[in-house]
Amino acid sequence: MARRTRVLLAKLGLDAHTIGVTVIAQALRDAGMEVVYTGLRQTPEMVAATAIQEDVDVVGMSSLSAAHMSHFPRVVELLREQGVEDKLVLGGGVIPEEDAADLLAAGIDRVFTMGTETQEIVACIEDWMAQREAAS
Amino acid sequence: MTDERRSRDLRAHQQQWEAHTLARKLAERPERKAAFATQGLGWPVERLYTPLDLEAVGFDYLSDVGFPGEYPYTRGTEANGYRSDLWTMMQVTGFGSGEDWAKRGRYMLDQGLTGLFLEYDLPTTNGYDSDHPLAAGEVGRAGVALDSLADMEALLDLPFEKLQRLTSICNGPQTVNLAMILAALERRGIDPDSFTLQMPNAILVEYTCVGRYIFPPDHGLRVATDALEYSVKNHPNWIPISVVSAQLYAAYANPVQELAFSFAIAKAYLDAALERGFDIDTLAPYFSFITGVDMDFFEAVCKIRAYRKLWARIMREQYGATKPESLQLRLTASPGTMSLTLQQPLNNIARLGIQMLACAAANGGYAMNTPLHDEAHALPTEEAIAVGAAIHQIVAHETGVADTVDPFAGSYYVESLTKRIEQAVWEEMEKVEALGGGLAAIKSGYFQKELARQQVERTRAIGDGDRVLVGVNHSTREEGPRSIPIHRPDPEVERRQIEKLERLRAERDGAEVERSLNALREAARDGGNLVPACLAAAKAYATHGEMCGALRDVFGEYTPDSQTTGV
Numbered sequence: 001m002a003r004r005t006r007v008l009l010a011k012l013g014l015d016a017h018t019i020g021v022t023v024i025a026q027a028l029r030d031a032g033m034e035v036v037y038t039g040l041r042q043t044p045e046m047v048a049a050t051a052i053q054e055d056v057d058v059v060g061m062s063s064l065s066a067a068h069m070s071h072f073p074r075v076v077e078l079l080r081e082q083g084v085e086d087k088l089v090l091g092g093g094v095i096p097e098e099d100a101a102d103l104l105a106a107g108i109d110r111v112f113t114m115g116t117e118t119q120e121i122v123a124c125i126e127d128w129m130a131q132r133e134a135a136s
Numbered sequence: 137m138t139d140e141r142r143s144r145d146l147r148a149h150q151q152q153w154e155a156h157t158l159a160r161k162l163a164e165r166p167e168r169k170a171a172f173a174t175q176g177l178g179w180p181v182e183r184l185y186t187p188l189d190l191e192a193v194g195f196d197y198l199s200d201v202g203f204p205g206e207y208p209y210t211r212g213t214e215a216n217g218y219r220s221d222l223w224t225m226m227q228v229t230g231f232g233s234g235e236d237w238a239k240r241g242r243y244m245l246d247q248g249l250t251g252l253f254l255e256y257d258l259p260t261t262n263g264y265d266s267d268h269p270l271a272a273g274e275v276g277r278a279g280v281a282l283d284s285l286a287d288m289e290a291l292l293d294l295p296f297e298k299l300q301r302l303t304s305i306c307n308g309p310q311t312v313n314l315a316m317i318l319a320a321l322e323r324r325g326i327d328p329d330s331f332t333l334q335m336p337n338a339i340l341v342e343y344t345c346v347g348r349y350i351f352p353p354d355h356g357l358r359v360a361t362d363a364l365e366y367s368v369k370n371h372p373n374w375i376p377i378s379v380v381s382a383q384l385y386a387a388y389a390n391p392v393q394e395l396a397f398s399f400a401i402a403k404a405y406l407d408a409a410l411e412r413g414f415d416i417d418t419l420a421p422y423f424s425f426i427t428g429v430d431m432d433f434f435e436a437v438c439k440i441r442a443y444r445k446l447w448a449r450i451m452r453e454q455y456g457a458t459k460p461e462s463l464q465l466r467l468t469a470s471p472g473t474m475s476l477t478l479q480q481p482l483n484n485i486a487r488l489g490i491q492m493l494a495c496a497a498a499n500g501g502y503a504m505n506t507p508l509h510d511e512a513h514a515l516p517t518e519e520a521i522a523v524g525a526a527i528h529q530i531v532a533h534e535t536g537v538a539d540t541v542d543p544f545a546g547s548y549y550v551e552s553l554t555k556r557i558e559q560a561v562w563e564e565m566e567k568v569e570a571l572g573g574g575l576a577a578i579k580s581g582y583f584q585k586e587l588a589r590q591q592v593e594r595t596r597a598i599g600d601g602d603r604v605l606v607g608v609n610h611s612t613r614e615e616g617p618r619s620i621p622i623h624r625p626d627p628e629v630e631r632r633q634i635e636k637l638e639r640l641r642a643e644r645d646g647a648e649v650e651r652s653l654n655a656l657r658e659a660a661r662d663g664g665n666l667v668p669a670c671l672a673a674a675k676a677y678a679t680h681g682e683m684c685g686a687l688r689d690v691f692g693e694y695t696p697d698s699q700t701t702g703v
Contacts, residue, residue, distance in 0.1 A: 009703070013258070013270060013272070013273065013274055014258035014259060014261075014262045014264075014270055014271070014274055014348075015258060015274075015278075016258075016346060016347020016348055017347070018345075018347065018701070018702070018703060019387060019388065019591050021703060022588045022591050022592065022702060022703050023591055023592055023595045025703050026588075026592045037701065037703045039695070039696065039701055040347050040696075041262075041270060043269065043270065065258055065274055065277055065278040066273055066274055066277035066278060066625070067272065067273035067274050067277075068273075069273060070272045070273030071272075071273065094512075094513075094514075096513075096514065096622070113478075114478045114512065115477075115478050115479060115608065117599055118595065118599065119599075
């Protein structure tokens with residue numbers, strides 16, 4: 001039997017708004033995925049380390065305040081430094097359009113802004129898993 | 137005619153109406169939906185409400201409603217509603233440095249607002265200075281940056297003669313924040329009792345859903361109680377404790393949960409303070425609440441009316457309070473940010489107007505506090521602030537809703553819904569009591585899990601279209617990338633704040649700072665009130681982060697386990 005898709009959901013910095021992450025955790029679980037949640041106040045170093053240690057397929061980072069620009073790209077950088085390039089890295093929350101473009105340029109695979117349907121996120125992960133499966 | 141005979145006639149008449157008048161209409165035009173329900177609670181909304189519905193809930197005018205300014209205060213705590221005084225018109229604001237905030241505060245007062253609701257940035261509310269590694273990217277962003285007394289002095293450069301109320305929300309390190317305010321007022325020569333300082337001091341809500349806590353819950357409660365005790369003894373006109381039930385509402389609590397959890401939390405604070413020797417009639421008048429309001433107009437009106445009645449009942453029946461001031465709910469009403477949408481943001485102006493109208497129609501509070509139509513995008517622009525101020529003024533002066541007391545009283549629908557909410561809240565409160573009360577319910581994660589369940593359900597309802605949101609899942613239209621101007625933060629704030637902090641650390645008397653921080657650690661260990669030691673440290677220019685650090689050394693930090701996160 002194939003291993004269930006493992007997703008890390010992370011809250012970085014000091015932002016404590018967890019409604020988005022709660023709802024997405026439930027939607028991913030409903031879709032049969034396994035969710036690991038970091039809890040609040042994580043540094044990029046903590047998130048990258050957890051992603052590697054938990055051997056997740058997907059890293060989902062959520063932010064409502066402002067730290068997405070400092071913290072999201074740093075996680076990608078840390079993963080790359082450790083030679084980890086086979087994870088889907090997603091960012092979400094209240095993210096202005098200008099910032100979303102910069103985040104994509106910094107290596108975040110997809111940015112979901114407020115109002116995204118949870119099914120869209122599920123589909124994005126499933127597509128990526130299917131493509132990775134086909135490529136291997 | 138006897139009551140029984142009148143009801144029998146009415147029932148017979150209603151049956152006739154259903155069989156003829158209504159049946160004809162339904163045969164021509166079926167109804168829009170198979171069933172109608174309230175938005176927050178999902179309770180059935182009947183086609184028609186009559187005196188029979190009041191009979192069904194056991195409604196009695198004098199014991200359920202009575203007269204305004206008298207027990208049970210359902211119609212309001214003021215005998216004549218808003219006819220003497222309108223509500224304090226407030227908005228939330230916070231960004232940049234102390235100087236930036238004071239400039240914005242003055243602009244808001246110029247727009248006719250009479251109260252300011254001050255938010256600090258996340259490093260401050262979490263007890264860190266601007267140069268802490270976790271603060272990166274957050275300094276002066278979602279609130280104003282506060283590192284030392286110098287920042288608070290800049291921040292309080294306001295025309296106090298125009299300001300009725302300043303609400304300062306810094307729940308984790310409340311004694312530190314209070315000390316900074318007191319020291320800054322002293323430096324600026326402002327009489328601290330010349331205006332109303334409201335400190336929500338609402339740490340128990342932070343553990344439940346907001347997450348800006350520092351210390352473990354028991355120590356958090358001690359800090360809150362210290363701030364409360366100090367204020368009651370020294371500044372009797374202040375509002376030193378508010379249960380911010382609006383935050384529970386923003387985390388998708390339904391109206392029954394919002395009230396039941398808030399009362400359980402209020403009782404935890406009350407019990408902690410009563411243990412310090414206060415009597416209930418000294419303490420209760422200092423308690424206040426800040427409630428959120430959503431789009432279901434009648435649910436909002438009825439919730440506010442039930443809120444007042446329940447507080448009076450709890451105070452009288454459970455605490456034996458006797459003074460009218462103890463039984464009167466002090467309420468600030470806040471239209472809810474969670475009902476604002478990113479899409480078609482100008483629609484939010486209509487939403488805010490309707491919510492304000494509900495608050496005013498229910499005699500919603502001493503103060504009202506609006507979010508602004510662009511808040512789903514970013515911090516408000518000056519234009520959004522001016523529009524928000526106008527919403528207050530239009531509701532107050534153009535609609536007539538503030539001219540008579542509790543105008544919906546006696547409505548068959550309003551009275552039966554108010555009574556149903558009251559009964560359901562009482563039942564939920566009993567359930568929380570059985571779990572050991574508010575503090576125990578937080579520690580076990582009960583509140584957090586209940587809210588998480590609601591969050592998932594609410595999002596599903598919007599996704600499935602069960603809950604209509606115009607511009608989101610109904611009447612959507614293609615829009616450009618952005619249809620309104622948004623506030624852009626000053627990218628230089630963080631650098632300037634850190635430079636200022638470095639200068640401060642170099643110039644102050646380091647030995648004096650160290651002495652004051654040691655004294656603060658000592659006070660934390662001794663169990664005495666923390667405010668005097670915080671005040672001495674603030675005056676020595678110990679930083680906010682250093683003072684919180686000293687308290688962390690003694691109290692430790694709170695890390696919720698997986699049982700209590702709700703995720």
